[in-house]
Structures are given as C-alpha cells and as structure tokens.
Amino acid sequence: MTQPRMVDTKHVFQVSGIKNLQKKGKLLHGISQLGGKYIGGSVYKDGTTHLIVTRELPSEKFMAACAGGKWIVTPEYIFDSVKNGSWLPEGPYELNVVSKGGVPGASNPVKVWREKVTSGAMAGAFEGWRVLLIVNEPTRRDMFRRILKAGKANVYSYPTPSHADVTHVLTKHVAEHVKAHNAPCYSIEHMALHLFGENVCSDMGLTWTEGQPEDTQEANDAFSTDFSELESEARDYISQIGEQKRLPDILSYYAPGPYPQTAGANFSNVQSLTECGLFTQALEEIQLYLLPGQLPPAPFIQPLMHHALHGDAKPFFLSELRTVLHCILRNNPPWGSPASGTFFMKVLQCPQCRKGVWPLLETSLRFCMGRKPCHSLPSPASPELLRFHGDLQAFMLELFKCDMHSANKGEVGGLRSSVLYRVFWSVGERSTLSSRAVQQIAQLLVQASLWERSVSEGQERDWERDRRQTLVLTLQDTLGVVVDFWWQEHSRLSRSLVDKALEDLAQHIAILCQDLPLDVLQTFVPGMVPTRLRMVTADAIFRNVCCRNGIIIGAEPISLRKIVSSYLPALGRLCAVRTGGSRDPQADSGGPRPGTEPTSCSWSAQGTATGMAGSLVNGAGLGKENIPRGLNRVNTAGETLLHRACKRNQVETLLQILALPGTDVNVKDHAGWTPLHEACNHGSRACVEALLRHRPTPHLYSQVGGVSPLHDSLLGGHTDIAMMLLQHAGACVFVCTV
Template sequence: MASSMYVFQISGIKIRTKKRKLVHGIQQLGGKYIGGSVYQKGSTHLIVTQVLSSEKFLAACAAGKWVVTPEYVLDSVKSGSWLAEGPYEVAISPGSAAAFYPVRQWREKVASGSLVGAFQGWRVLLMVQEPGRRAMFKRILKAGKAKVYRCPPSPHATITHVMAKPVTENSKTHNAPCYPVTHIVQHLFGSHCVDMNFNIKDEPAEAQQASFVGVDFSELETELREYVIKREGRTRLVFLEFLGYHDPYRPHSQAAEADFSNVGSMIECGLFVEALDSIRSTVFPGLLPPAPYLVSLLEYALQGDAPSFFFRNFQQVLHSLLMTNPPWLAPSTVKKYFSQVLQCPQCKTGLWPFLETAIRYCLSSEDTCHPLPGPTLPTLLRFYSDILAFVLKLFQGELHSVTTGDSLLPQGVRVSQASASGSLLYATFWTVWERTTLLSRAVKQLTQLLVQASVWEQAAMEDHTERDARQKLRLVENLLDLLSVMVEFWCQQHFKLNQNLVEKGLKDLAEHIAVISQDVSPVVLVELVVRIPSTRLKLVTADAMFRNLCCRNGLTVGDEPLSLKKMVSSYLLALGSLGESPRRADLRGEPISHSWTSQGTGSGIQSSSVNETSPGKENIPRGLNRVNAAGETLLHRACKRNQVETVLQILALPGTDVNVKDHAGWTPLHEACNHGSAACVEALLRHRPAPHLHNQVGGVSPLHDALLNGHMDIAKMLLEHA
C-alpha cells in the first residue's frame, strides 16, 4: 500500500552519489522510484532542488502532484517513516516578498476535487513541427487533463486553444485563439513566471538527460541570473514576450465569446473570489473583461479583507491583460480601458494619484487620497508594491515601443508620434499645458517621494531592520526606474524637435532634485545618484548636486556643459577646497612631508644631495646611488627640494627608473606633487617613458597629493597631460 502512495520521480539532480542516496532512501521506506527522462503519470511525488523548467516539473504541477525537495526523503529516513510533505514543498522567494509555492494552488484544487487538472476543459490543437518537442508538450498538456488533437483535427472536434511553435499565419486560421507554447507557463504560474524567469527548454528531454551527466546547469544558470539581476539592481524588461501574442490591431474574428453576466451577479452577491476566478480564464487577445468588474474587485482588494491568494490572482489578471493586449499596440479604446482600471476606485482621479497613494502607503504615510486600512497590512503593502511594479512594466513597454520604432513591431503596426503623445505615461505625468516642461506637478511629487524613500531606506538599514530595508530597497529601485523611464520617454518625444528644450528640462529637473535633497546625508545622495538607471539623468543630477554644494560653500562653478575644460577650470578649485581629508596625515606620519627619517640621518641626506661632481664623472650627480633610511633615491630628494637641474641630469642618464619607489611606495612624482615642485613635475612628465600617473599609496595618487596640498597648477598640469 505504501509503495502505491509514494511513487517518486527525480528531476534536476545530476550528481550520481546524491541521486543514489535518495533512491536508496525511497526504497528503504517502502516507496517506489520511476526512472527515465520523461514524466510518468503513475508518479505521486517529484523531487527537485529548486524550481525548474523541465518537463517533469511542469507536468507534475499541472497534474497537482507533490513537488518536494530532497530533504523530504532524507529527513523521512532519519525519522523512520514518511513525514508530512507540506514543510518540504518547493518554493521561490522573489525579492522581498513572502515565499511563493508554484504547485500548491493546483495540488489543492485537484485534492479537493474542484479540478482534475490545471488544463481541465482544454481542447488543444498542438501545432509543433519537431516530433520530440511535440511529444513533450503533449505529455505536459495531458498531465493537466487537456485533450490534445493532431493537426489537422477531425471535422467534429471542438478546439478551445491552438498552441503553435512557431506561431505562423496557418496556425491563426483555426476557429480558436492561438497562443505560443509559453502560454502553458503563463497559465500555470501567472505573474510569478516573471520572478521564476524560465522558458521551456528547446532541447528534447531525452537529449537533456544524455548530455553533460554530472553537471547541474540549471543551478548554474539560476546563480548567474540572480547575480546579474543583483548587479543591475532591477528586473530586465523582456519586451519581446509582449509581441509573442496575437496582434490586438487584428483581433480574432472567431475569438471566444465570454459570458460575463455571471461575473456581475457574483460581484453583486459578494462572491469576489469566485468572480475573479471566472475572469482569469477569459483573458484573450482582443477580449477584455468589463472594466467596472475589475474596478469592483480592486475596491474589494483595497479594503484589506481579501485573502492573500486573491491579491496574487488579481495581479495575474493584470499581467495577462498587459501581455495579451499591450496598450502601445492597441487602439485608443484599450488605453482608456487601462486608464479606467488603474485608478483609485473611490476617488477616480487618474493613475498618478493612485500611484502616489501606493507609494505613500509603502512609506507608512497618512497623506493619501483617502483614509486606508490601518495599521499597515502586510498583504496590502505587498499588493501596492506589486501595483507599482506592474505600472512600471507598462511604462517600460511604452518607452520601448517608442525607442525601437518599427524594428520590433508586428508587420503592419506603426507607433506614431500622435499615439505616443497620447500614451498612458504622458497622461499620467503631464497635463496638456505641462507637456513642454519636464518638471510637471506630478514629476515634482515623484522626486519628493523618491528622496523620502531613500532616507527611509538608509534609516532602516542603520537600524538593522532587514525586512523594512528590503521593502524600502525595492521601493527605491522601482521609483528610480519609474523616474528614469519617464525622463527618457519625454526626451525621446522632444529631442528631434527642440534640443534646447530637452537640455533645459533636464537641467530644471536636476536642480529641483538637488534643492529638495540638500538636507539629506551625503551617503544617501551618493548611493541615490549611482543607482539612477538613466545615464543622462545621472549626469545632470550629479552636476546639479555638485554645483549646489559649491554654492553653499561660497564657490563658483561654470554653467557650461560637462567637459574636460569644466573639470580642469571649475571643478578643480572646488575639489581642492572641499576635498580636504585627514587620510593624508594618517598615511604619512606628518601633514606635509613624505619623509619618515630621524634627526640622526638628516645631515647625511643633506650632504648627499649636494650637486657636486667628481673630475672623472662630470655628468653624473654625486650620491646618485645612495639611498637613505627611508629608501629615497637622489631623484626623490631632488624632487622634494625642487632641484630641477639635478632632476634633468638624472633623467638624462641611461637606465634611469623614473618610477622608482621608496620603502613606503612613494615615487619621485609623488614627492614633486606633494612639495609643489612644479618644474620637477614638468620635467618628469616630459621624460620618455613617462611616469605612471596611477601609482597609489593607500589610495593617494600624485593628483591627490597635489590637490590635498593646494598645488592647483600641478593638478592642472597632470590632468592636461593625461
């Protein structure tokens, strides 16, 4: 009996010793192991180390089977009997959110009898050319209880889905909506497929099993992906996935007609969960559920009484709408549809007030469009954060469509300037009278909230409140991305028509950010500027903050654009005055000298530096090969005393090492810059080979030496030489 209840398959574990240990444990407890590289419907459990893109994982999910980690078997062996599977169910943790169990919703529905499989009721015409791939997709669909037909289907077959790889015009001619095979993943995991970030592999399962035995490439790919996302600090926009669906400009002539009358009745009776489940299955290209129904469901969610899975399902519906009906490719009616849905259901004042409320709720601010449930609810906090991320993705799509023009759009579709100016992004941040300025009222409010969120993030990190720090970190990243997308979109619209207008708009915005953040800690400001994704916004913001800092310290910086001339002529004076640091004294032992010699060696050094010549060696300075207690050569000592004639004599000798270092690591160029020996610096720079300008001791380069000691003429000389 036990063997029929515990039938295992394993996926993603390539290390033979580990796999052998699991199989031995299964058999020890009376279970059964089924090998092979494909999914077997007789299995009850699947063992994986993490979420995979394998056939076994997708099929087990669709069939509602248990998907557990290897620790389930190992711990069960230790206890001597099978344990409860719940604590070992595979999960993912996207960012700061709670763990998401990708298989649980389908397993619970199958166990309760409400469904027999994730694809119940599907009648799929599978149009995949490669035989091995077609067999794999057929097994996945049949695991979820879908009925699969071969092309061409019988005349009496009723088709609900056409799944093709690749999607061709022929696949769109059947009397059913057409999807790419990636719709399987979208249906199983909804919006979480972005966090899971995988695609169904292109190779047949048999080939995957046979190649590279002993190497877990899935784990390696996951680690690389997490590393890249962490380095970039934001989730990449995969714009092409928006274009993998049917073109909304040409909706299906035989699109499935959905009956939404029952949904309205459910909402009137307060059955919001059931109404949302009905809407989830009726989102197709060219087919939109009535906006008032979504507004009612959103209002129910914002009351704070909805279960956690309701928030997740609502996000899945929004992402499905965006994927199947992207507003930047659709008629103006679709833009109006999103505008009607994405606003506060009570105030109904537009998208920006709704976003502002979401941001302020995440910041625990009471200044919102209307009173919200309090104290702060974790589920509602997560929901508002997801709304902000969703709107960001929508705006990124609009920016991408304008940036790429016609290169990535479906044939026959063009994004004109008129449609771009009528976009949701434009309508959100600018009124009709504000479109010639970058610094609109909504943009000012966004920058104010960004600065406030940055301060909150720093405070949370200093207090070691890790959960709050992660939440604020994600909020700051989303706000920075939102501001950058908005700036890039506005610049794209106006750059070709009026470049001066764009430059003035960027300058005004940067100065506004500098003014509202002048009381913020420099540590926060540095981190804030570094994390701005838009390069042009990052440059003008850094320039504005620097000029604001100089102005408050009584220094003048020119208004000309960023250039080497401005760096040398204007920034240099400011750096010399503002860059004073105690680090130099810590490194050197005394404030203005590199010399660490004692008084007892002073007379010897002085006598050795006298420029005397012997009768037989008139061109060789006396004491050339002598090194004092600090390791300083005659070239070091001549540079310290600005004895340019001695320096020229030494440099004229063959084999002279111009980069020779004393015991502390200082070079002759360091000493000349430190002591203000401008003539010696000029002589060293003219020498060939030239001295290394990047030699550092404790982070102090020759340029640092000149700046820290106020030798601006030498610093300018070094910059011009470099």
C-alpha cells in the first residue's frame, strides 16, 4: 500500500508579490504535492520557513522574513523541486539582493541575516532592540510591530512601561518626539535601512535619508515617500476587505484549476475503518489526501454523513466532518469539472432516502424547525446535532453561492455541470423559475418566518433565538441565490419571459402570505434578498389584499405612478372596508359537509353574472374598468369566467372574481363541473391554493359521475394538489370521495 505523504514542517511557505493567479496556483499545487504547507493571508506568520518572491519588495512579508533569517527563494525553487520529485537545496534559488550601483562582490543582505540566525550568532536582525513604536494608525502600527518582532525586537507602545529601557524610538513624526524620550529617535524607514542598507533601498524604489537619529521635519517628509509602496499595500488590503464581503468567503481560498488527479491516493483504509465503526479515524485518514485535484470516492463519504445525521455522532466527529467538507470544496470547486459537481450531488443527499441535494436540505430545515422530515430522526434533537444541521445548511448555501458567482463570470462548464441547475430544476422545469423545489423554498421561508416569531420572551435560551434567526436568513439567502442565478441565465434570452416568471413566483408567495400576521409580513418582505423579487412580491401581496376586500388594482408593473394613483387611494378605501363590519362567524366553516345543501346562491348560465356586474357598478362603487373582462360570458359548455381562469391557472383573474360580492365559488357548468374540479384537473396549483383560502371554501366533496376534485387531481398526475386537498380537509375528504 502506498504510504500517505506527511506534512513537512520544515517547508512552510508564504508568497508575496505574485499577482498572477495561474502561477500562484501552480506554486500552491507544487507545495502540496511535495508535502509542504502553505500559509495564506496578507500578513507575515512566525511559523513561516520560506518566502517565495520574484524580486525584492517593500512589503511586510519580505522585510519580516529577512529580519527573521528565513529562506527567501524564487518560484523556480518549487517548480524544479516538483520536477525532481523531492525538495532541492535552497541555496541556488535564494534571492540575491545586491545594489546595482554598489561595490562589486558586495554581500547579499538576505543571505547575511539568514546565516547569522541559522548559525546562532543572532536570534534576529533586531535582537537587542527595545523599541517604543509611536504610530497612530492601528493597521500600520500592527504591521510594523510584526516586522520588529520577526527580528526578535521587544516592542512597546506609548506610554512606555517604567521597567523598559528603550533603545530606539520609531515614529513617523520624528521632530515631535526627538526631545520627549530619553532614547535615539528614528523614522520608521530605519528598519529597512538597517536590514538592506541605503543602496539596496534606493534600488527598491525608495529614497532613504541617513541612518542617524533624526531631529528635523525633513525626516517626516521623507517617510511619506520612502514607505509609500508599503502604505499603498496596506491600503489595498483594507479596500479588499470590502470587496470580499460581496463574494462568498470561500472564493478567496481557491487557487485556479483544474488540477490533475494526485497520484498515490489510497482510500482503502477509509472503507475498512468505516466498516469497523471507527468513523473519526476514517475522517483523519481522508484528511491525509485532501489535496487540490484529489476527490475521495463518494461512497466512502456517504456512511460518514449517515452517521452524522443519525444522531449518534460525537461533537468532535461533527466538527471534523464539517472541516473535511469545506476542505474538499476549497480544493475541488464544482465549476469547470463535472466530476466535482457529481461528487457533491452524490454526497449531499439523505443517505437513507437518496433523493438528491434539495430533499436533504429540505429535510434538514424541517428537522431544525421541529417538523416531520422525510424519515424519522433523533427526537428530541441534541444541541450538537442542531448545530451540525445549521452548519450543513450554511455549507450548501456556500456551495450555491460559489456556483452562481462562477456562472456569472462564465467559468461554469455549461448549464449541465451547474450544481444549482441540477438541484433546483428538473429537465422539464428549466424554462420556468417556479419549479417545485423553488416553490418549496418559498413555502419553507413563510413557515420559518412564523416559527421564528413563535418564541415568547423567556421561553427559550438566547442561542435558540439566534438559531431560528439564522435558519430564516439561510432560507432568504438560498432563495436569493436561486432567483438571481435563474435571472442572470435567462435575462439575456427573453426579458419579458423573465419578468413574467418573477411575477408568477411573486404571486405564489403572495398567496402563501395571506394568513401571515402583519408584524411578520412587515419583516418578511424586506428580508427577501433579490431586489426584483422583493418589489414584485410586495406588489402582488398588496393587490391580493385589495382584491379580497373588493378593491381592484390594475395588473401593470409597479411604478411611482402606480403607487400614487392606485395604491394610496386604495389604502383609504381599504381602511373603510376594514372598519365596515364584522365577518360572518360561519364564513370560516370550510363549506358544507357531505349530505348538506350549499347555502350560497349560484350563478346561472342565463345571466346572473351580468346582473352581479351591474350591481357592482351601481352599488359597490367599482367602475366598469375594474370588472374582469368576460365576467358575463358563458360559453356553450356552461363555463363561466371562473371556470376558464382555473383551467388556465390565471390566478390574478381568479382573485379579482373572488373579491366581487356575491361570487359563487361552487358554480357548475352544464356537465356539473365546479371551478375546483377544473383547477385540479388541469394542475392549476396556484388557483387551487386561492380557492382553498377563499371563505367560504369550495365544496371538496362535489362529484360528477363519481369523480371528485381529489379524483381529478390524481387522475391528472397532480399529486402535489392531492396532498394540498388532504392537508386542507384531512382524511375526511378521502373517505367521502371513495
């Protein structure tokens, strides 16, 4: 068996000044291939043994590595070592920093300091220095402190401790401090001058003053130019923080790929350890091979996921599994490599149900909310297991974000390799935004918003309140990523199609929100991440509220003109409707039970609709322009506009009709079919939802030739609608239709 390559603590690398990502990626891959360790970040770390640069730099890492006597080598050291198959001697690759205009044969300061430290003559270039560092800016002060400490100086801040015997005062404003302290006062650039000498500093693009104690203001002016590049690098680092906040954090850890598969990986021990129940040891074995381009076999990870989700795992195992998943994602991003995407699609699924990534995420969310998942899970859930589920949800969200951002940059190898497309859209759903999975996300978000508010003061601990809030934020971000991804992929094809898809999803969300309390609704809509979806959802919710109260709002897109000319007047009329009387207590009874006669009047095919429309214009104060077109038309089959809207899933027209006084939701055509029959038969899910929320509700037990709405939905293969009917009326609807 091939022995795993252990991490070599004698070869710990940092990189400075290499901006080419392709070249940097090759360096990182070479370091990993040889068993070395790479430390990222923009600051110097004490554990570094080697710094890779292409030339001398006025940077923190370069100065600190030189002061600490570390190897400073060129990239060729890594490339040649990879070709050799093992680490080569560093000497031929050490950076030679010699003044161009200096004395021939002058020594290399990088080599001089390294030899002094390695021979034990000095602990560092600043050994014996007791420095009072006076720099106001915290970022720059910390940077200079790290450089000094790398050279083994003792660094103090102002005011100086009474026991400190200061040998150097380093500051930018020399003239202000030269007489205030009983020690020589130098400008900051004295550190670089001490390390490299005046000639080398000039070659590095710096203009240095004499290395003697400064007592003039010119020293301060010199510093503003001498260290300009170092200051610029610090400012760039600060500005990059804002840039990174707009991208998934994990993107900053990637080196460009794709990578060749790493040779010598042997995961046979993982399978043996898993079969023996040694799950933690199996994770440790996997970690030995977590290199760029090396994917562990998915069947070896699946038992570990099953162990974690089953509830028997220890907290340490859950933490290690989380680390392994993130490391695999960093080393093997899903874009550009179908194998990586397929790996995550296989691993991120319920090990028991094996139905895909979305069912796993849905199960995890429902489990955290205390709802019934796809199969039985440990109850009551331990805090450690709940935390793991929260981390798993955050990991999948991070995967989705990376996939979307890489698609936005054109890095995805086609839509077929996109994880988002494969998770949230089946082959037949990719032309529409409102897929089954997307609708379920919206439904879970509504449920989670109510669940978050269900915690009363003092009932739960603070961490439970934070956990619920985090779950809602995860759902909001997930819906936002999915909507933005679909929008950016389809907006270039047909903008009108995209706008229509957003409106349909917004209408679906508006129907789900009909029963939300006002205080929940006030935070639900602003919490939606996609700005486009947030606007059309607010528009759809307001239209639905108005329609349910007999106030018809036009279907034109939301605009300032619409807000002023339609919404504001409607608010006044809506307030009048709210204060105009109480509802009939029997209105929420859910309609007549089997064996009883309906109490509401029916539309007749001979013109009841026409009479109702006329009464609305004369009595309800609604203009003819607000009456749905074709309200008074009945076709040869006896179908009213209500029937036709349900057949075509025109939910907005349906809501307008239901808002009209005197509407009979159970009107029948000549064959006896009701609007609910038509909606169930044609798979009009949104219309079925609207009809079930209407009061009084339609008759769920009406039959034509023994066919009820439940039968209609099942005969048409619309199982989601059948489940909706069963959830609404319970088993009674099944018993009464058998």
